[in-house]
Amino acid sequence: MLFRKLSVGVALASATALTAATALTAGIAMHGAPAAESASFRVAAEPNVQFQTWLYPGGPGEPVCTAAAEYADDRVKNGALNPEYWSVASSGSVTLETTADGTCNTYSSQNVADLKAHSAHQYPTLSGMDTASVRALVSSEAKRTAAIEKVTSLVVSAGLSGVDVDLEDYWSWSTADFTNYKTFLQELATSLHSKEKRLQVDAPAMTEDAAFYDYAAVAATGVDDLVIMAYDEEYDTAKGEACLPIAPYSWLEQVTTYAQSKVATSKLIMALPSYGYSAPSPCDTDAVTGNIHFNDMKQKPGFSADPATVESRRDPSSGEIRWTANGTLYDYVDQTAMDRKLALLVSHGVTKVSVWTLGGGNPWFTR
Template sequence: MTVALAATAALSQLHADARVVDRPQLPLVIGAIPYWDRSAALTSMRTYARYIDVASPWSYSVSADGTPTVAEGTSPDADSELGTHSGDSSIRTIPTITNTTDGRWDRETIAKVLLDPALRRAHVEALTGLVEEYGFDGVQIDYENLSAADRDSFSTFVRELGDALHRIDRVLYVAVHAKPNDTGYGPHNEAQDYAAIAAGADRVIVMAYDRHWATSTAGPIAPYDWVEEVIRYAVTRIPREKLVLGVGLYGYDWVGSAATPLTWAEVMSVAEVHRSPMHWDETSLSTHFTYVVDGITHEVWFENARSVEAKSALARRHGLASIALWRLGGEDPSIWRLGP
């Protein structure tokens, strides 16, 4: 059915939402802060700090010797003060470490680090040193697009890093690809042994989005039935008290099988410019619309407060520990009004 969503009215909700004082009955909320849109993310964090339990700056990658590198324009010193600058010192800071090089997923570099016991040990020591030096509450590992051949070394790394962090009273979070069974959709899924990862980590974040992605055909980013299928498998391998549902807050604008990622505000702007009526899909519980430019049809699917509420309800219904928002700064501001 068609949903009456006026872009101007929705955008005006931002200031009204900032006045909401009651904390919604959601699980623990983890908010990602991407280095390439840090200003917008920090603005969102400051505005809605009372709803956020953990800030996770997405600013760190791994060099060939296992030491962490920091994205340009960010610094551990600045990250260590996130909670204070948000006005809520109770917000914990758990930076995310990724296997990216020049903005692209880099399987080769991290695979060598994980496979070599000496490099792996140096990597663990470097990460625990980062945590101790800057007073972080732990780290979150997000190593993506690994191969099935990396499965054992990745599990070993998680166990060793978890042990090292626990010795200094810190925590380990690990982000994993979503899958409905162990083999999932390819080598990147086979690389991640949910049960072994859960044994070493304090939280396991299942990134339940990108069912349709930037180079796929158009469709819902996180269809409800698929997300539930992913959760039903995950709880057979990961204790519910450790399991975190990763929730996307963005959209894609497809032309054929090539898509441009959009923030919620960008989606609203596109819809307003092209006067596109929006439609709610009752199966996927997602919103979508189409528009035409120069005879070329665009198809947009995106996440908004209504679809996020459905996923949050799933997390509560399955007794999960938390939700992790990807990402702050690009969300529909109405998500912060969600109730029990």
Template sequence: MKRILSAVLTVTAGLGLVSAPLAGTALAAPGAGAPRAITVDAWVYPGPRGSATCSAPAEYGDGRVRTGALKAEYYTIDRRGTAVLLPASDPDYACNGYSPANAADVRAHSAHQYVTVSLADLDSERALTSSPQKRAAAITALVDFARSIGFGGIDIDFENYWAWTRDDRANFFTFLTELSAQTHRSGLSTQVEGPPDLTTGFNYGTALAAGVDQVVLMAYDLEYQTPNQAPPCLPFAPLDWVRELVGGALEQIPADRRSRLVVGLPSEAYTAPGDCHRIKGNLAMEDLRRAPGFSTDPQVVADRRDPGSGEVRWSSGGTFYNYVDQVALDAKLAVVRELGVSTVSVWALGGGNAWFSKAASGSDAGAPPVSRPGSDTSASPTASAGSPATKGEFPEESASASASDAASPLPPEVEVPGIIGDAASGRRDAQSLAATGGGVSPGVGILIGAVVILLGTAALVGWRMAQHRQNGARRKG
């Protein structure tokens, strides 16, 4: 019931129906006591010259990932189920695509390195995982490549969980089992990305049982589940939502393997031009610095900060803007630490995206706060009268804004619940119930109303999660 109530509060707050920040999500500057160092990994993705990702080498060159892993996307799976190299000699991958020099640079600035493998859609995944021959060929190619360039492992980033059939699920875990067996024989390790959703066929404990060394919970992209069309849209990762996701993923994992959970955190931006169902994601801070109304003024940033997520949000000219700065990233890291997680992975390097403060990460590799818009700790909000009262209130452009192991048998298949109801009618019914009590006590009426919101919102979750999958395909291949 506690988890249900928290989920209810998260959704209702996102709809502007809760008039105060969620309990336990107040933001504060990192504590005076030095936290134990946390292992920080980061993804590096390829792109054409002139794109935001081109600055990733300069960013990791400051040593911020020297004790963690860099995960360079050097391979994709095509529609035939074949592993295809993404070379820097191809203009589409000129920045951060594979070249001997790029691989050497990644090795020089990290303790561990993974070859990230992505794909564009479910057809590509099916072509690979449904064929024993294609699986064997791809696994051999990937393992041989990683060894040849001196990398320590393979990172699997397929994001089709929401569209899986039972066969898709079984084939995916068979692929992971076979890949992990070969990586281990070759002295390599395996990571796999999992969804920010505990109701799909993906199971974090199942992935580890298949032999994977670490499983990564991508705790971001809630914005694609915004039920209402009109802004404000949901943040990337509300703090209570992250807490519930991580707690749920840990429950899926046997206690002696929970240290193998890695939590992915967002350092990025998005815009929504008039409609939360038309979000343009995977933007970098350098993109938003050119946006109307963008400001580095500490008071403006503080006024725009969402207390439930720490993220900075505003509207201007009919477009809604949202980004994660250092304060927000530190707040998400604090939540993960509370739950005992010791490794995080950041999406993504490039474009001047925020990095953890030294105080928060327990490392001297943190990026200087001065280079991160809105990250001045003097502007760090607390749950006070100076913070926005609701998650649904964001100022318009301000006049003062400056321009500027061997695999064990797999557990039984997870049943995926169906989608119920209509979001718009669900919200109307919930508001009515909350107002009248539905013939029951006001407290129960409000709870029932909030649950109806969840049922109505579920009508949109499936296709919004498909947006997350498509988004991943755009950003990683």
């Protein structure tokens, strides 16, 4: 199973454009405040932002299994928790993942109760990470019907808010795959809405029109929230170049404004990263190790918690902490970087923000 959420970045903004993002990196804050004050700007904006976050399954002792202890501080008490409850098999069948399998963050009555105790909304995720599995599900009326009945039944019986659909590998989809995907979403939305439940759909980060995915067409299926996964830009690094950050400010701004040009902001949830990665330097995107939890990042060669060292490593184009040791680049998103990315989103009128991911001590916004 793939736990890394992939994004598709198509273009970068001009390095000389003085946008909200470049203003941050230049030390010229949005709304007239210096960049160093972005955390206080975020705190002021927090009452207007609804947060949610994903949780994915793991075995005993894995970093992700600390997620429940992290959200127990009620960081999303007025927002949403999205645990992965269902996975799509290569046959297209949908399996309920349960704590009886020895995994954390999966379905059980106790897990449901804990989610409800610490969030206002719960959207368990239906996850399919490769084209073959997605195709097998969405191309078959029988498979679609079985999946829809299964997820709707559990959401209703458990009193959850709705479903989060995360079917990926978008860039490998055919035109028929995308058409069948939209049919599945429309049928699922109809089923959920008939029970007064909601549908969220996770979508790739895009900066211009592409053949494999269309935000407006997906939104038109009856989706309640389109969740734009605005991270993992490092995978779009040109061969032989230094690996890009996870979510550069200029790219994040482009992703946001492009999404807003296709879908009403009220239907958008912009997703930010809280994790790290490592890669050879210069970059080899086939050798990127993604989704490194912060507690694991602290064990990497050359890691430093010294404030002066951290600031010396802060990348001006993204706010992320980057350094190279023994020919390997390390990059992670700390709290300050999260605050500044959030400030950029808020400056564009975004009011709903998701985070990938909880667990392993990954940072959260200043509160």
